[in-house]
Amino acid sequence: MSLDGKVAFVTGGSGGLGRVHGLVLAKNGADVALTGNRNMDKVEAVAKEIRALGKKAMAVKVDISDEGEVKAAAEAVKKELGSVDILVNNAAFGIVRAVKITDMEKEDWERDLSINLTGAFNCIKAMMGDMAEKKWGRIINISSVTGTMGGFGQCSYATTKAGLIGLTKTVALEGARNNITSNVIILGVFDGGSFYEVGESFRERIIKRVPMRRAGNPEELSNAVAFLASEESSYITGTELVVSGGIDLFTF
Numbered sequence: 001m002s003l004d005g006k007v008a009f010v011t012g013g014s015g016g017l018g019r020v021h022g023l024v025l026a027k028n029g030a031d032v033a034l035t036g037n038r039n040m041d042k043v044e045a046v047a048k049e050i051r052a053l054g055k056k057a058m059a060v061k062v063d064i065s066d067e068g069e070v071k072a073a074a075e076a077v078k079k080e081l082g083s084v085d086i087l088v089n090n091a092a093f094g095i096v097r098a099v100k101i102t103d104m105e106k107e108d109w110e111r112d113l114s115i116n117l118t119g120a121f122n123c124i125k126a127m128m129g130d131m132a133e134k135k136w137g138r139i140i141n142i143s144s145v146t147g148t149m150g151g152f153g154q155c156s157y158a159t160t161k162a163g164l165i166g167l168t169k170t171v172a173l174e175g176a177r178n179n180i181t182s183n184v185i186i187l188g189v190f191d192g193g194s195f196y197e198v199g200e201s202f203r204e205r206i207i208k209r210v211p212m213r214r215a216g217n218p219e220e221l222s223n224a225v226a227f228l229a230s231e232e233s234s235y236i237t238g239t240e241l242v243v244s245g246g247i248d249l250f251t252f
């Protein structure tokens, strides 16, 4: 797989999984813009790791729920690296919150939707025009098995992750004639990142439900991201790729 000459934009680039997506895309040849909305020193540190691989990298401060900030970020990346070819909508909020719907505050619900779902909408809207002009684009949305199976105490998060699936397929239809593919990756649980914010005993219980009896290594996910970002996946669009060690399969 070669991503030489391509520019990738990874939201949530300082997060446990976003960092690895950035590194794996760069190892495959892409220049990478990583976004963060706070802790920019962490995002800059990932950009430094990418530069050490010999690729260009940029740390961009942006709250993806703000359409104006996203447009400005896309322009800044275009100036420094070139227009975005590969968009990875990875940032998310409220990932491990466990609050039943009857106790959920409306403002938390709305914030989760504005980041996880509207954030992806904002990024796609800001970058798809340039992809259409170049007649090449890759949009990869990061969902979760919570979006297909539901999650106790996760009404907002599950809704956003399910929403990304419909968004992905619609964008696939709208982008197809311009050679823009849009796919969604449905994740199980992975080492690093938000899965480590849940307590150890809860984590062990979840891992027992994974047929492969382990959490995924982030690179096992990022390799799937890199494949969907590559020329080699050119006829794959509108698809859901489950990377979960089988956690969504019926077990007993």
Ligand SMILES: NC(=O)c1ccc[n+]([C@@H]2O[C@H](COP(=O)([O-])OP(=O)(O)OC[C@H]3O[C@@H](n4cnc5c(N)ncnc54)[C@H](O)[C@@H]3O)[C@@H](O)[C@H]2O)c1
Residues within 6 Å of the ligand: 011, 012, 013, 014, 015, 016, 017, 018, 035, 036, 037, 038, 062, 063, 064, 065, 089, 090, 091, 092, 093, 095, 115, 142, 143, 144, 145, 187, 188, 189, 190, 191, 192, 193, 194, 195
């Ligand atoms: N870790 C897992 O096991 C797991 C499982 C299923 C799905 N996922 C999904 O994978 C993705 C990455 O998860 P992670 O574990 O690395 O989480 P993480 O919490 O480590 O990273 C999330 C990132 O999103 C960024 N972010 C949050 N709000 C933002 C905003 N308003 N604007 C811009 N950026 C914002 C954070 O700064 C952070 O960099 C998420 O979409 C998550 O839903 C993760």
